[in-house]
Amino acid sequence: MWNGHIWGMKVHNLGVILVLLVIGSGLLWLLARALRGKEVDRRVIFAFIFVSVAAPLLITMTFTFRATPIVEAVFDKIESLPPGSHVLISYDFDPAMAPEVQPMANVLTRHALVRNHKVIFMCLFATGQGQLNVTLRDVIAADFPDKLDGIDYVNLGYKAGNEGVLNVIVSDFKKMFPTDVNTVPFDSIELLDGIKSCKDLDLVISIGGGLPGLKEWILFVGDPGGVPTAGGVAAVVAPQLYPYYPRQLLGLLGGVKGAAEYESHFRERYPQFDDMPTPAIIMMGPQTIAHIVIMSFIVIGNILYFRERRKGRRV
Amino acid sequence: MRYRPILLFLLILLCFTTALGQEPTDETEGPPDTVVVDSSLLPAPVTNLQARDTEDDNGHSVTLTWDVSTDDGSGRDDVYMYMIYRSMSPEGPFDSVGVAMKGATEHVNSSSKDRAQPDFMPDHTDYYYQVGAVTVGGLITRSDVAGPVQSYGQFFNMGRIPVFVFVVVFCALVVFFVASARKGADLYVRPLAGIEAVDDAIGRATEMGRPILYVLGLGTAEMVATIASFTILGRVAKRVAEYQTKLIVPCYESIVMAVAQEVVKSAYADAGRPDDYDEDSVFFVTSLQFAYVAAVNGIMLRELPATNVYMGKFFAESLLLAETGSIAGSIQIAGTDEIAQIPFFIVACDYTLIGEELYAASAYLGREPILLGSLKAQDLAKAAVVIIALAGLIATTFGWPGFAEALHVEN
Amino acid sequence: MSRTGIVVFLVVCVLFVVSWVVKAGTGDPEGHYIRDGFLVTFAAFLTLAIMSFMYKDNPYYKFAEHLFVGVSAAYWMCLAFWSTLVGNLVPRISERLSNAFMVPHQPGEYNFFFYIPVILGILLLMRLSPKGGWISRWPLAFIVGTTAGLNFVRYLRSDFINQINSTFLPLAVDWQGFGHFFSNLSLNATGQFVAMFGNCVIFFGVLCGVIYFFFSKEHTGWFGRASRVGIWVLMITFGASFGYTVMGRISLLVGRLTFLLRDWLGIAS
Numbered sequence: 002m003w004n005g006h007i008w009g010m011k012v013h014n015l016g017v018i019l020v021l022l023v024i025g026s027g028l029l030w031l032l033a034r035a036l037r038g039k040e041v042d043r044r045v046i047f048a049f050i051f052v053s054v055a056a057p058l059l060i061t062m063t064f065t066f067r068a069t070p071i072v073e074a075v076f077d078k079i080e081s082l083p084p085g086s087h088v089l090i091s092y093d094f095d096p097a098m099a100p101e102v103q104p105m106a107n108v109l110t111r112h113a114l115v116r117n118h119k120v121i122f123m124c125l126f127a128t129g130q131g132q133l134n135v136t137l138r139d140v141i142a143a144d145f146p147d148k149l150d151g152i153d154y155v156n157l158g159y160k161a162g163n164e165g166v167l168n169v170i171v172s173d174f175k176k177m178f179p180t181d182v183n184t185v186p187f188d189s190i191e192l193l194d195g196i197k198s199c200k201d202l203d204l205v206i207s208i209g210g211g212l213p214g215l216k217e218w219i220l221f222v223g224d225p226g227g228v229p230t231a232g233g234v235a236a237v238v239a240p241q242l243y244p245y246y247p248r249q250l251l252g253l254l255g256g257v258k259g260a261a262e263y264e265s266h267f268r269e270r271y272p273q274f275d276d277m278p279t280p281a282i283i284m285m286g287p288q289t290i291a292h293i294v295i296m297s298f299i300v301i302g303n304i305l306y307f308r309e310r311r312k313g314r315r316v
Numbered sequence: 317m318r319y320r321p322i323l324l325f326l327l328i329l330l331c332f333t334t335a336l337g338q339e340p341t342d343e344t345e346g347p348p349d350t351v352v353v354d355s356s357l358l359p360a361p362v363t364n365l366q367a368r369d370t371e372d373d374n375g376h377s378v379t380l381t382w383d384v385s386t387d388d389g390s391g392r393d394d395v396y397m398y399m400i401y402r403s404m405s406p407e408g409p410f411d412s413v414g415v416a417m418k419g420a421t422e423h424v425n426s427s428s429k430d431r432a433q434p435d436f437m438p439d440h441t442d443y444y445y446q447v448g449a450v451t452v453g454g455l456i457t458r459s460d461v462a463g464p465v466q467s468y469g470q471f472f473n474m475g476r477i478p479v480f481v482f483v484v485v486f487c488a489l490v491v492f493f494v495a496s497a498r499k500g501a502d503l504y505v506r507p508l509a510g511i512e513a514v515d516d517a518i519g520r521a522t523e524m525g526r527p528i529l530y531v532l533g534l535g536t537a538e539m540v541a542t543i544a545s546f547t548i549l550g551r552v553a554k555r556v557a558e559y560q561t562k563l564i565v566p567c568y569e570s571i572v573m574a575v576a577q578e579v580v581k582s583a584y585a586d587a588g589r590p591d592d593y594d595e596d597s598v599f600f601v602t603s604l605q606f607a608y609v610a611a612v613n614g615i616m617l618r619e620l621p622a623t624n625v626y627m628g629k630f631f632a633e634s635l636l637l638a639e640t641g642s643i644a645g646s647i648q649i650a651g652t653d654e655i656a657q658i659p660f661f662i663v664a665c666d667y668t669l670i671g672e673e674l675y676a677a678s679a680y681l682g683r684e685p686i687l688l689g690s691l692k693a694q695d696l697a698k699a700a701v702v703i704i705a706l707a708g709l710i711a712t713t714f715g716w717p718g719f720a721e722a723l724h725v726e727n
Numbered sequence: 728m729s730r731t732g733i734v735v736f737l738v739v740c741v742l743f744v745v746s747w748v749v750k751a752g753t754g755d756p757e758g759h760y761i762r763d764g765f766l767v768t769f770a771a772f773l774t775l776a777i778m779s780f781m782y783k784d785n786p787y788y789k790f791a792e793h794l795f796v797g798v799s800a801a802y803w804m805c806l807a808f809w810s811t812l813v814g815n816l817v818p819r820i821s822e823r824l825s826n827a828f829m830v831p832h833q834p835g836e837y838n839f840f841f842y843i844p845v846i847l848g849i850l851l852l853m854r855l856s857p858k859g860g861w862i863s864r865w866p867l868a869f870i871v872g873t874t875a876g877l878n879f880v881r882y883l884r885s886d887f888i889n890q891i892n893s894t895f896l897p898l899a900v901d902w903q904g905f906g907h908f909f910s911n912l913s914l915n916a917t918g919q920f921v922a923m924f925g926n927c928v929i930f931f932g933v934l935c936g937v938i939y940f941f942f943s944k945e946h947t948g949w950f951g952r953a954s955r956v957g958i959w960v961l962m963i964t965f966g967a968s969f970g971y972t973v974m975g976r977i978s979l980l981v982g983r984l985t986f987l988l989r990d991w992l993g994i995a996s
Contacts, residue, residue, distance in 0.1 A: 047781045054980050058988055058995050083417050085397065097606055097632075100982025101975055127806050161810035168877070173428065179818070179833050186831070188434070195400075195414040197426050197435075203417070210975075211605075211631060212534075224725075224885045236975035237632055237656050240968040248893055249885065256971060257978040284981045291977045432836045479884050505942050537867065538874035574854055575867060604799030610777070610792040617784045635972075656972065659965035670961065676942045695943045701891060702937055708895035709930055720895045725884050 016060035024053055024290065028297045035305050046298065053294045054287040062286035068266040071243075072259050074252030075231045076112070076266055078204060084117035086203035087196060091218065092122065092129035092136075093209030098235050099132055104260040104281035105233030106132065106208045107140050108267055114145050114153070115271060119192045121202070123157040123178070125166060125213050130159045130182070144277070151185060155192045158182030163213045167221035171199045171228075200226045204251075210235025215242055219249050233259060261285045359395050359449040360386040361457045367445045367465040370424055372476075375439040375469030377426035382459065385449040388418055399448040399456065400425055406444045406461050416447075423447075439468045478723050489696050494689030503688045510649050510667035511677045514548075514625070517647045518555045521622035527562035528552065529621040531612060531637065533628025533652065534605060537571040540675065541653045545628035546579050547678035547687070548651075552625060553583035557592060565598040566615060568608050573600045609633040613640040626650040626665070627674060630657045638664035651677060732786075739787070743772060746991070753993070771991040774983055816841060894933050896926040932960045 027049060035041060068076060079088070090110060094102050113120045124130050133156065141148055148154060157178045160166045169177045174196060175187045187193060195201060199222045207215040207230070215232035223230030229251050234242060236256025246253055254263055260281035268275055362382040370377035380400065388395040396418050401410035402425065413435075416423040425445070427437030437443075444463035448456040497503050521528045530549055535542040549565070556563045565580065567573035577598045584593035601611045613636065616624065624641040626634070627650070634650075634657035641648045642664050650661035651669030661668040669677055672694075679687035704723070711719035728736070746768040754760030776791035817824045818833040819841045825832040847866035854863035900922040902908070912920055938950065939957030946954040988995035 044782060050977075050980070051984075054977065055984050055988065058981065058984055061996055083396075083419070086417060095605075097979070100985070101978040127810060159810065161807070161815060164877075172426075175428075175433075180831055184831060197414075197428075200424065200426075201414075212629075220881045220885045224889065225881075235632075236971040236978065237968075239971050240964065241655050244890060244893065249889055256974045257981075258974060284978055287981045287984075288974060288977050291980075292973070295973055430836045432834050476884070478888050479880060482883055482888065483880070503943065504945075506945055536874075538871040538878075540875075543871070543875075571851075571867065571870065574851075574863065578864070602796050602800040603803045604795075607792075607795040607799040611796045613780070614784070614789065614792050632975075635976075655964070656968050659969040659972070662965060663969075672940045672942075679942075692943050695941050698937050698941060702934060704891055705894045705930065705933060708891070709898060712895045713897045713899055715897075720892055723888060723892050725888055 016056075017062055020053075020056040020060065020062075020290065023056070024049070024294060027052075028294070028301070032301050032304070035301055036308075049294055049298075050291060053290040057286040057290050058283075061283065062290070063282055064285055064289065066258075066262045066265040066282070066285070068262040069259075071246055071253050071255075072262045073266065074247065075109075075206075075233075075254060076252075076263060076270075078229065078231060078251055079109070079112050079116060079118070080270075082116065082118060082203050086118045087121060087192075087201065088113045088118045088204045088206065089121040089123065089199070089202050091205070091207045091209075092124040092133045093126050093207050093214050094132060094211065094235075095126050095128035096132065098210050099135075100280075100284070101235045101257050102208050102210060102233055102260070103132060103135060104257070104279075104284075105254045105263065106136050107278075108260065108264050108281075109206055109208070109233065109254075110136050110140050111144060111274065111277070112267055114141070114148055115274075117153075118203075120154040121157060121192070121196075122154065124159040125163060125217075126209070126211070127159050127161070129209075139278070144274075150183075151181070151190050152192055155190055156182045164217050164221055167199075167213065167217055171222045171226045174198050198226070199228050202228055204228075205230045207232040208234075210238050214238065215250075215253075216245075219245055224249060233263075257281050257284045257288060357451075357453070358455050358457045359388075359451050360391065361459045362398065362447045362449055363459065365445065365447055365459045365462040367443070367462040369465065369467050370426065372470055372473040373426075374429065375467050376429045376437045377424060378443060378445070378465055378467050380423045380425060380445055380447065380462070382421055382447055384419060384421060385457075387451075388449065394451045394453070395449045396452050397450050398423070399450055401446040401448060401458065403444045403446075403461075404442065406463065410444075410446055410458075437467065440466050442466060476725055478725050485700075486693060486697055489693035490690050492689075493692040494685050497685035497689045497692075503692050505676060505680045505688065505691060508669060508673055508677050508680060510651060510669045510673070511548075511680055513647075513649055513667045514552060515555060517623040517625075517649060518552065518559055518561060520647060522559040522561045524622045526622040527564050527619055528556060529612075529616065529619070529624045529641075529646070530563060530565045531624070531626045531628070532565065532567060532572055532576060533626065533630045534568045534608070534633065535572070535629025536569055537575050539629050541627075541629045542572060544675045544678040545651075546575055547682050548625070548627050548674075549576060550579045550583045551681045553580040554587045557584045557587035557589045560589075560592065563597050564615060564619060564621065566601045566608075566612050567599065568601065568603060568605075570600055570603075573598060605631065605633055609636045612637060616640050616644045616646070620644055621646050624648045626652070626661065627669075627677075628652065630654050630661075635660035635664060641665075739772075743768060746771065750991075767991055771987060774987060778983075816845065820845070894930055896929060898923060898926055898930070900926065931956075936960050 031041060031045070031049075082088070090106065090113070092106060110120060122133055122136075124133060137156070141154065145153075150156070158181065160177050162169075162177070166177050174193075178187060180186050181190060199205060205218060205222060205228050207218040209215060209232070215230075215234050215238075218230055218232065222228055230249070231251040231253065232242070233254035234256075236258070239253065239255030239259070242250060242253055242255075254260055261279075261284070264279045264281050268277070268279070362385050365380065365382045367378055367380050370379045382398075385391075385395045385398075387393060398416040398418075398420060399412055400414040400416065400423050402413045403410040413425055413427070414423060427435045430436060442464035443466070444461050445465070446458045446461055448458045450456050493503070518528060530552055532542060532545050532549065535545075537543075553563060563580065565576055567576055577595070580598050581590075581593050584590050601608050615621075616637075617640065621641075621644070624637075624644075624646045626637060626648070630637075630650075630652045631654065634652070634654075638648060638650065638660055648665035649667045649669075650665040651674040652658060652661065653671050653674055655671065658668065658670055662670075675694075676691055679691040708719055708723070711717075747764050749764075750767050751761045751764030754763050773791045773794070776787040777795075779785055780788045813828045813830060817828055818830050819835065819838045822832040822834075847869055851863050851866045853859045856862075901919055908919065911918070914921060935953050935957035937957070938953045939946075939961065941950075941954075944950060985995065
């Protein structure tokens with residue numbers, strides 16, 4: 002991005018002001034139009050959302066975040082485990098959910114590896130394997146080239162069976178995963194020495210938002226196996242998981258906001274990763290503007306609603 | 317020269333022991349993987365090692381407990397993990413069967429119950445255990461031998477008594493109320509606005525000459541929401557058959573489709589119009605979430621159904637479906653137990669059954685003794701929840717932990 | 728097709744070809760730049776085709792929709808075969824078949840149990856037979872029954888008993904008398920007042936929420952009032968949930984626009 006100056010103003014700031022001006026004046030126009038009693042076409046609303054998301058992306062508008070206790074709990078757990086602990090990360094999502102949860106998977110993997118934990122990857126979604134390959138390429142190959150498959154991390158791949166898989170691995174891992182994704186037998190993988198079932202793991206993390214997902218991990222592994230369970234989920238299911246925190250769920254990254262908090266916290270604690278990709282933090286720029294626009298729509302809608310109701314009463 | 321390898325081995329062994337300034341050791345003494353080094357570098361062993369059968373399991377598992385080495389977290393603090401060894405004789409040989417992290421004081425050694433597996437561990441067999449404290453440099457000091465210990469399975473998992481009690485009580489309530497309903501007891505179910513609207517919506521579709529779209533959601537056939545949806549589908553299909561309106565049921569899952577076909581077929585038969593049943597009215601679309609949404613949205617805009625009924629398990633597609641239905645101008649009735657999706661249905665549909673209302677709706681419509689009895693039993697279970705929560709609140713407020721512990725479910 | 732439709736179609740075709748040429752031209756000359764250029768252009772076209780539904784239903788949306796449905800149906804069929812039949816079943820029932828499909832054989836003492844799902848699977852296919860269709864109800868009953876039974880205990884434990892346990896919260900947190908309570912009264916998030924207020928909200932919220940879901944009693948009198956509080960609690964919960972979902976949906980839009988603006992058009996960093 003070009004970072005020059007126009008009329009003594011940094012172009013980045015100028016961009017932000019321009020975006021806010023355009024969106025603000027548009028909203029005022031909408032309000033005026035609505036007050037005159039004219040209908041607003043839904044396509045106008047779509048156009049507003051498009052602009053409020055696209056413009057901050059073009060000018061890379063970012064904010065800083067502080068980790069909330071529920072996010073910090075996951076961070077602290079990974080931080081407090083002794084090096085060499087076994088951390089399982091399950092990719093329970095597909096490309097449709099990826100923009101929201103892939104940043105979580107990447108930053109959690111990065112954190113586990115920088116703490117020298119042994120990471121076990123698996124998927125309950127068939128298409129999760131493709132997303133797992135993204136992490137292997139963007140995180141492990143890029144930032145941890147010295148980490149070895151089978152010693153520092155292992156990819157067990159996808160296994161069909163949804164909750165059935167969890168029901169088995171809570172007591173016997175090898176039964177469901179006799180080999181890793183490269184058909185290396187379970188017993189020959191150094192990293193899995195001493196791992197018979199999920200009960201031998203130090204932490205289980207499920208990244209997802211669909212079915213099966215984090216809730217199933219709590220129901221089938223966390224609760225019956227007494228395994229510390231944490232996760233990162235798409236925003237849409239996050240409220241459903243709050244009741245499990247903190248007794249049944251160690252911590253939770255809810256939506257892109259949770260991911261941004263984790264990225265921020267991780268960068269703060271590990272300055273050597275200051276220039277790592279932070280997709281969640283970048284995504285929070287458009288999020289913020291879009292949320293302001295949506296809140297404005299709600300306010301405008303309510304003004305109109307009460308106005309119409311008052312008119313109705315008069316009649 | 318058959319003895320050359322042996323002579324060579326002895327020569328290397330002599331060189332090695334001389335270089336260390338130690339006397340050569342007898343290989344029959346000591347554990348096989350012990351390297352002879354300055355004993356002051358060895359970590360202190362773990363103490364008080366105890367081995368016992370793992371409680372409340374199906375056998376093939378032994379639990380070990382110990383006090384950590386004095387060099388773990390204190391002393392030289394160079395212990396970084398513990399190796400677990402197992403043998404069938406106190407003299408050995410001991411095999412490594414697991415590891416525990418630094419600071420750990422417990423390890424569960426569970427093995428396979430399948431004889432065909434190499435790590436099979438038979439029950440009712442004597443085992444002996446040792447725990448080795450391992451330093452960063454790889455030096456190991458083993459503890460005293462613990463054992464003999466035998467693993468065996470328990471018939472009853474005592475940790476799950478609260479679950480057992482709830483299951484027994486709830487099942488007893490269900491049986492009692494189902495029996496009462498069968499005997500003709502009048503079990504009241506409060507009216508549900510969403511269900512009252514179904515008949516009107518079908519009538520509207522008939523008047524307009526447009527079809528009714530019934531979406532069973534993305535749940536599988538065994539999910540409670542889907543099962544409840546089948547009951548409501550049966551009722552809708554029966555009315556549709558009576559009014560001779562067109563019904564469209566696109567399915568996300570093949571087994572759901574199979575059940576839905578049976579339900580609709582039976583409903584047409586019940587309405588006395590088995591010949592009007594069109595097999596193609598209930599069809600499979602795809603098992604990919606957004607592809608399914610794209611297809612159903614397309615159907616909504618092309619067929620312009622007068623009424624859309626969404627009952628079952630819904631996820632991210634709920635608003636996409638309801639929004640498109642709203643654009644198409646259809647009357648929309650929804651019901652799901654997926655809490656995250658209810659808000660979308662509330663804002664985009666005309667009537668919404670919230671959570672358990674979906675299950676109640678199937679009982680309300682069917683008036684079958686089994687459903688009514690279950691609903692009544694559920695209500696009593698909810699009353700029990702209220703009483704237990706109130707008692708728990710009082711107990712916790714006054715600092716009596718025994719009540720919460722009695723309800724705690726062990727592994 | 729109308730004249731406008733033909734013009735739009737031609738414009739789309741021209742833009743597609745231009746994009747393909749430009750993307751191929753800017754691709755890695757050592758790699759598969761023609762293929763990669765096509766894939767990025769085609770993905771962008773499909774994204775825009777689906778988004779065009781926001782304007783109105785049109786042939787481009789229909790094309791993308793049908794392609795998506797067709798590809799996904801075929802994908803899931805192949806996946807079910809390779810991951811369920813070949814991945815889970817074949818290695819446990821036959822060494823010869825395992826070798827044929829090049830998957831490691833998994834001998835086991837109880838592998839004969841796996842013939843049961845094979846039989847049930849065959850019975851399920853009986854629904855294709857006009858006369859023997861009723862047989863398929865048996866495996867269906869088995870699937871529904873076993874999974875419901877399995878889930879019953881799990882849910883009872885985690886979603887019922889453990890959740891009830893989580894409502895056992897003290898109404899008086901760190902109670903040292905009224906004097907201490909009022910002298911330390913503050914709205915600090917970690918303070919005594921907020922903790923007690925939070926516990927009260929959780930407890931009474933659960934209580935009133937449960938009362939709303941009583942179906943065998945009319946909602947009148949005090950019961951009706953508690954039920955109305957319950958529906959308010961539910962609506963507030965739904966509002967919070969709605970807010971979360973808006974965030975989720977915007978994230979997905981950001982993901983798609985990032986693809987369009989960065990990977991396709993190359994105008995975002």
